[in-house]
Structure formats: structure tokens, C-alpha cells
Amino acid sequence: xxxxxxxxxxxxxxxxxxxxxxxADANGDGIxxxxxxxxxxxxxxxxxxxxxxxxxxxxxxxxxxxYDVADFRAIEPVFGSLAEVEELITEAHGQGLxxxxxxxxxxxxxxxxxxxxxxxxxxxAPERDLFWFRPGRGPDGDxxxxxxIGEFGGGTWTRxxxxxxxxxxxxxxxFAAQQPDFNWDHPRVRAEFEDILRFWxxxxxxxxxxDSAALLLKDATLPExxxxxxxxxxxxxxxxxxxxxxxxxADGYPEPRALIGEVWLPDRQRxxxxxxxxxxxxxxxxxxxSCAWDAAALRESIDGxxxxxxxxxxxxxxxxxxxxxxxxxxxxxxxxxxxxxxSKREGTYTDLELGTVRARAxxxxxxxxxxxxxxxxxxxxGLWEVEDIPPALRQDPMFPRSGFVDPGRxxxxxxxxxxxxxxxxxxxxxxxTTVPWLPQPxxxxxxxxxxxxxxxxxxxxxxxxxxxxxxxxxxxxxxxxHWLPAPDGVLAFARDPGFACVVNLSDTPVPIPPHQDKLLxxxxxxxxxxxxxxxxxxxx
Ligand code: GLC
Ligand code: CA
Numbered sequence: 001x002x003x004x005x006x007x008x009x010x011x012x013x014x015x016x017x018x019x020x021x022x023x024a025d026a027n028g029d030g031i032x033x034x035x036x037x038x039x040x041x042x043x044x045x046x047x048x049x050x051x052x053x054x055x056x057x058x059x060x061x062x063x064x065x066x067y068d069v070a071d072f073r074a075i076e077p078v079f080g081s082l083a084e085v086e087e088l089i090t091e092a093h094g095q096g097l098x099x100x101x102x103x104x105x106x107x108x109x110x111x112x113x114x115x116x117x118x119x120x121x122x123x124x125a126p127e128r129d130l131f132w133f134r135p136g137r138g139p140d141g142d143x144x145x146x147x148x149i150g151e152f153g154g155g156t157w158t159r160x161x162x163x164x165x166x167x168x169x170x171x172x173x174x175f176a177a178q179q180p181d182f183n184w185d186h187p188r189v190r191a192e193f194e195d196i197l198r199f200w201x202x203x204x205x206x207x208x209x210x211d212s213a214a215l216l217l218k219d220a221t222l223p224e225x226x227x228x229x230x231x232x233x234x235x236x237x238x239x240x241x242x243x244x245x246x247x248x249x250a251d252g253y254p255e256p257r258a259l260i261g262e263v264w265l266p267d268r269q270r271x272x273x274x275x276x277x278x279x280x281x282x283x284x285x286x287x288x289x290s291c292a293w294d295a296a297a298l299r300e301s302i303d304g305x306x307x308x309x310x311x312x313x314x315x316x317x318x319x320x321x322x323x324x325x326x327x328x329x330x331x332x333x334x335x336x337x338x339x340x341x342x343s344k345r346e347g348t349y350t351d352l353e354l355g356t357v358r359a360r361a362x363x364x365x366x367x368x369x370x371x372x373x374x375x376x377x378x379x380x381x382g383l384w385e386v387e388d389i390p391p392a393l394r395q396d397p398m399f400p401r402s403g404f405v406d407p408g409r410x411x412x413x414x415x416x417x418x419x420x421x422x423x424x425x426x427x428x429x430x431x432x433t434t435v436p437w438l439p440q441p442x443x444x445x446x447x448x449x450x451x452x453x454x455x456x457x458x459x460x461x462x463x464x465x466x467x468x469x470x471x472x473x474x475x476x477x478x479x480x481x482h483w484l485p486a487p488d489g490v491l492a493f494a495r496d497p498g499f500a501c502v503v504n505l506s507d508t509p510v511p512i513p514p515h516q517d518k519l520l521x522x523x524x525x526x527x528x529x530x531x532x533x534x535x536x537x538x539x540x
Contacts, residue, residue, distance in 0.1 A: 009098060010207065010258035010281050010372060011315040012477030013050035014467055017376045019323045020055055020079055021065065021437060022415040025424075028432030032415065034080030038088050040418075041095060043449065047380065048467035051098035053209050053260075055323060057085065058104075061111050063178035064397055065323075065413070067211060068109035072196045089204045100207035100260065101200050105193050106215050107179040115180050118171075122163045130189055131180050132172035132218065133160070144170055146222050148232065151175050151212075152401040174215060174233065176397040184216045184242065197249055207258035208250075213274065213283070214263045216242060235270055243279040250281075258282065268308040275314035282317050282372060289319045293337040293358050295489045295505040302369060302491075306481070309371075315478060316371035320362055321379055327412045330385035332358035346387050346407040356382050357533045360462055360522035361503050364535035365491065367466045368501040370479045375463070378416055381447050382459035385411040389438060410438055417444040426450070457523075465520055469537065473519075475499035484513060490530075494540060503535040515540055 024036030034057070044052060056066035059076045066076065075082050089099050108115060118127035136159060137143040144157035151174050158177045162168040172181045182189045197208065217236040225232060243259065250257040261283035265271045268287065274280050291301045309316045321328045325339050333355025334348050359382065367373050389410050391399075396408030415436040418426030423440045425448050445451065452458035470476045475495040486492035489506025492513060499519075504510050509529040512518075515538035518525065522535045530536055 007256050009050060009256065010260070013098070013372045014048070014367070014470065015051045015053055015100065015372060015374050016044055016047065016049040017053045017322060017374060018055065019377055019413055020057055022413050022427075023377060024416065024418070025428040025432070025436070028429050028434060029078070030424075030428060030432065030434035030436045031078055032427070033078065034075070034084040034088055038084070038091060041088075041091055041097070045095040045097055047464060048471060049097070049375065051100055051207065052092065053100035053207070053374075054102060056102045056104060056211075061109055061178065062395075063109065064176050065395065067104055068107070068111075068176070068179045069104050070109040070111040071113075072103075072108075073199050086203060093204065098206035099204070100209050100258070101205045102209045102211060103193075103196065103200070104211040105182065105184075106212040107173065107175060107181045110178045110180055112180075119160060120163065123169060128169075130183055130186055132183055133169045134172070134222070136170050141167070141169075145172075146232075147224055148174075149225075150401070151215075152398045153403070153406065154401045172218070174212075176401065178397075181218070182216075183218075184239075185220065190242065190245070194245065194249060197246060201250065201253055201257055205257075206255070207260055207281075208246075209260045209262065210243075210280070211262050213243075213261035213280070214239060214265060235265055240273065240276075240279060243274065247278050247280070260284070268304055272308045272312060272314060275309065276312050282315055284319050284322070284374070285317045286319070288366075289321065289325065290339045293332050293362070293505060295491050295503075298365075298505070299483075299491060306370065316369070317374060318366035318369050318371060319374040320359075320366055321376045321412065322374070323376065323413055324409050325412065327383055327385040328362065328379060329355040329359045329382055330387075331355070332362065333384075341406070344406055350384075352384055354533070355384070356459070357523060360459060361505075361533055361535035363459075363463060364466060364501060364520065364522050364537060365503050367470055368476055368495070368499070368537060370477075370481055370495070376412075378412075380460055380463040381417070381449065381452060383414070383416075383444070383447055386414045386438070386441055387411055388441075389414075393438065395438070414438045414440055417448040419448055419450040421445045462520075462522065466537075469519055473499055486510075486513075498540045500538040500540050501535060502530055502538065504530045504532055507532050512536060512538070 021032045023032045024040045025032050026035035058069040059071045060066045134145040148156040150156040157170040159170045160168040173179050214235045217239050219232040258281040261280045263283045288301050305316050333351040394410050396410045399408035415427040424436050452460035481493040484492040492502040494500040512528045512530050517539040519537040
């Protein structure tokens with residue numbers, strides 16, 4: 001289907017997340033690149049997804065895997081060139097795939113020219129107003145301006161040295177020290193990002209994923225974080241005006257463009273405020289992503305999501321994982337199946353077999369709920385979190401910033417296995433001299449695309465069949481659901497016309513409701529009993 005046939009495509013798309021460093025490496029330096037992605041586009045169109053979201057591809061010193069951007073209008077040379085990205089966009093469109101770029105407006109790299117000018121120009125440099133430079137507290141100014149805790153743990157201020165060598169002001173960074181926060185109260189920052197947005201939309205990008213979308217504004221009086229009081233940098237009301245102006249820009253293009261927010265907010269109503277008709281088109285459903293493998297909790301999350309989105313006619317999204325969180329087969333194989341950054345610890349007992357069985361059922365659940373669905377690369381291969389990466393090879397700043405307590409996010413970012421029996425499993429060409437940037441487990445020989453293709457019991461074939469059925473069945477995608485009567489521990493819902501999904505999260509087999517055919521099951525179903533941790537799609 002050509003990309004122009006579905007104008008409001010974001011309402012029911014299956015969107016595949018490519019993590020560029022780890023998807024496919026064409027030139028053999030151990031790091032994924034644009035040329036590698038272009039070679040593997042056929043894989044994605046065969047998988048049947050509608051759109052691809054690419055993590056940041058901009059020039060970056062990689063202090064936070066590319067989320068520290070040094071130039072928002074160019075491509076990191078390790079990944080390739082702008083010309084190659086333009087080719088990629090054209091080729092993807094030719095295969096009916098839409099392209100979503102990742103924009104990082106909250107902060108830049110400390111190597112960005114504005115920040116370099118702010119440092120080099122000393123205390124009076126006008127570029128300092130584009131960031132948050134403040135004197136320190138205490139008689140010598142050696143205490144940070146606030147005691148805020150950063151998103152990666154640790155403090156949020158780093159002291160600068162003046163050009164004359166004396167100790168200077170501090171600057172704010174909600175993430176790593178190499179990621180200074182922009183001052184969004186400054187008109188030049190707003191104008192710059194409107195221009196960057198147009199730069200990528202003019203190049204044919206169909207959607208923009210907005211990084212850390214709720215963090216852009218800060219309370220300039222710099223209060224401490226106090227429970228119950230307004231937060232100094234989470235979800236300030238004024239942030240909505242920024243997205244209203246972006247929406248006007250996106251709506252100015254003849255072909256439909258989508259704005260997609262990374263909005264982590266526990267309050268569902270504050271979350272859907274970002275999706276009002278003149279703001280973002282969709283946002284990632286972290287409520288669902290963080291939810292336990294538990295029927296009552298999932299039902300509450302699904303109902304809460306659908307009810308809150310319905311008030312403003314916004315499409316829901318269903319997300320099981322991404323490049324920041326524990327791989328789903330690992331999470332579902334643990335005693336605590338919720339996700340939270342605070343409780344992420346290594347060495348937790350994990351039953352990968354159980355996790356895989358549940359992840360298969362979760363795939364059928366999330367692909368049949370009303371709205372759009374996200375698939376993070378490797379989820380369709382059943383990859384697990386790699387937990388034995390030697391500390392010296394770890395790259396994620398979360399690991400050192402947490403005092404080496406949080407293992408960080410490298411374990412879900414390990415390069416994909418494509419073919420063969422040994423690393424690099426076709427990720428890099430056979431004659432590559434450099435090993436992949438993170439080591440792949442030897443056991444991934446059974447998880448490769450090659451090993452799973454045509455194996456009717458593989459995770460990959462389950463995803464392929466589910467996405468194909470989702471395209472064929474008018475009941476799936478956008479729309480509504482109604483719950484069917486079901487025993488405790490079972491989720492059963494119907495969608496019109498003629499479809500039902502039943503997921504058994506209890507520990508005993510349950511009867512499958514009367515139906516015409518079984519369309520697809522997450523594992524073999526004999527007769528009319530649905531085993532535990534199993535999902536089935538039914539024609540009613
Ligand atoms: C988002 C990204 C994450 C990154 C952070 C800072 O949460 O998903 O990977 O580290 O923003 O840009
Ligand atoms: Ca490469």
C-alpha cells in the first residue's frame with residue numbers, strides 16, 4: 001500500500017524502532033550504519049510494519065548513545081551521510097514504509113557550537129542565555145544552585161572554569177554532564193527548533209519522535225523538588241505552547257506528518273493533555289509498558305488508557321519495550337514483572353522460558369488493542385536482556401552515574417543477530433575486523449532471523465503472522481473494544497467485526513469462548529482449553 005492511502009496513519013500503525021548503532025553494520029567497524037539499514041529494509045517491509053522510528057542519527061560524541069547532539073541538521077559520520085539518509089527515506093517510501101526521526105530538544109551535546117561559545121565567551125557570553133548558567137551557592141559558589149536529582153541519578157549541575165582559569169558558574173543538565181539543557185524561555189531556542197523541525201519535514205520525514213518532551217521548561221526561580229508542590233522541571237504548563245506551534249508547522253505540509261511524544265508521566269490526564277487536537281498526535285504508553293504481567297493490572301491500564309484518550313479522540317499506543325528499558329522476555333521471566341528505573345537491578349533470578357512464553361502472549365495482546373503498536377528491534381526475535389556485559393565494555397552513562405548500582409541500558413542495545421552460528425551473526429560483514437560495539441551472547445545463534453525464518457514456532461513467525469492478520473482484519477487497528485465475560489486472571493475482549501482476543505494470565509487452563517476459527521495462538525492450543533500464559537485470536 002502506498003504511503004498516501006492512509007492519511008491518519010499514526011492512529012493504527014505498527015511502528016518498528018530501529019536503534020541505529022545496533023541494527024546492521026555495512027562497513028564492518030562494529031557499529032550499525034545507514035548503509036546497513038538500507039540493505040535490511042526488505043526485512044522490515046516483509047515483517048509488515050508501517051513505519052520505522054530511528055533513534056538519533058546526528059553527529060554526537062556519544063556520551064549518551066547519540067542523545068547528546070552536536071549538530072541537529074547533519075548525520076553522524078560513523079552512521080553515514082545526509083545524502084544516504086535522503087536515499088533511505090526515498091527507498092523506504094517506495095516500499096510503503098514511513099520514516100520517523102528522533103528529535104532531542106531538551107538538551108544538546110557539550111560540543112554543540114552554542115555551548116562551546118557559551119564556555120569560551122566567559123560569564124558575559126550571550127550564548128549563556130541559551131542554557132541555564134547560574135552562580136553556585138555558598139560563599140565560594142562551590143555548592144550547586146539546587147539539589148535536584150538528575151534523570152540518570154546524581155546531581156544536575158556542573159561547574160565551569162572561566163577562560164581566565166578561575167572557577168565559574170554552573171550549568172544545568174538533567175541527564176549526563178555532557179548534555180547541557182537548553183533554556184526554552186529564550187526565543188532563539190524556540191526559533192532554532194522550529195527551523196530544525198522544518199529541516200527534517202522538508203526531507204520527507206513522516207513523523208518526529210520528541211525526546212524527553214515533558215522536560216523542556218524549568219521554573220526559573222529554581223525551587224527544590226518538594227513532594228506535593230509543583231515540580232520545577234516536570235510537565236510545566238507552558239510546554240504545551242511549544243507543541244502547539246510545532247503542530248501548526250506539521251499541519252502546514254500537504255502529506256500528513258505526526259508528532260510523537262516521549263512523555264513519562266504517571267498521571268494519565270496530564271499525559272493526554274499532550275494529545276489535545278492542536279498538540280501532539282500520539283505519545284508512548286509507558287503506563288502499559290511498565291505494567292505487571294497481571295490480568296487485573298493490565299485491564300486497569302488498558303481501560304484507563306482508552307478512557308482518557310477517548311475524551312480528546314486521541315489514538316492510544318501499545319508499547320512493550322524500547323532502548324531504555326529491560327527486554328520484555330527478561331522482565332516477564334521475573335518475580336516482579338513491572339518495569340521501573342528505580343528497581344532495575346542485575347542478577348535477579350530470571351526464567352527466560354517463562355518470559356518468552358509470556359512475551360509471545362503479550363505480542364498478541366498489544367497488536368490487537370485499539371490504536372497503534374510499537375515493536376522495538378529484537379523484540380520480534382525474542383531477544384533477552386544481556387546481563388553479562390563486562391563492566392569495562394559498558395557504555396551507558398547510567399551505570400557510572402548510579403554509582404555502578406543500575407547496570408544501565410546496554411543490555412537491551414546489543415547488536416541484532418541476523419545469520420550464522422557465531423558472533424557477529426551477520427550484524428557486520430563476514431570479513432569485518434572489528435567486533436560489534438557490545439558483545440552478542442553465543443546463544444543468540446538460535447535467535448537469528450535466519451534460524452527463525454520458516455520455523456512455525458519462532459517468535460519472528462508469530463510477529464509476521466500477527467502483523468499480516470492485523471492488516472487483513474478490519475476489526476484490528478483503530479477502533480474500540482468491549483470486554484467479554486471471563487474468569488479471574490483472564491483478559492477477553494471482542495472487536496467488531498467478528499474478532500476476539502483471549503489471554504490467560506492465570507495458572508490453570510481456561511475454556512475458550514465459542515468461536516468460528518482460531519486465527520492465531522501464541523502457543524499450540526489443543527481443543528478448547530487455553531493454557532496459562534497463552535493468547536489466542538478468534539474469528540467470532
Ligand atoms: C530519552 C531517551 C534516552 C536518553 C534520554 C536523554 O529518555 O529515550 O535514551 O538517554 O532521553 O536524551
Ligand atoms: Ca558501521
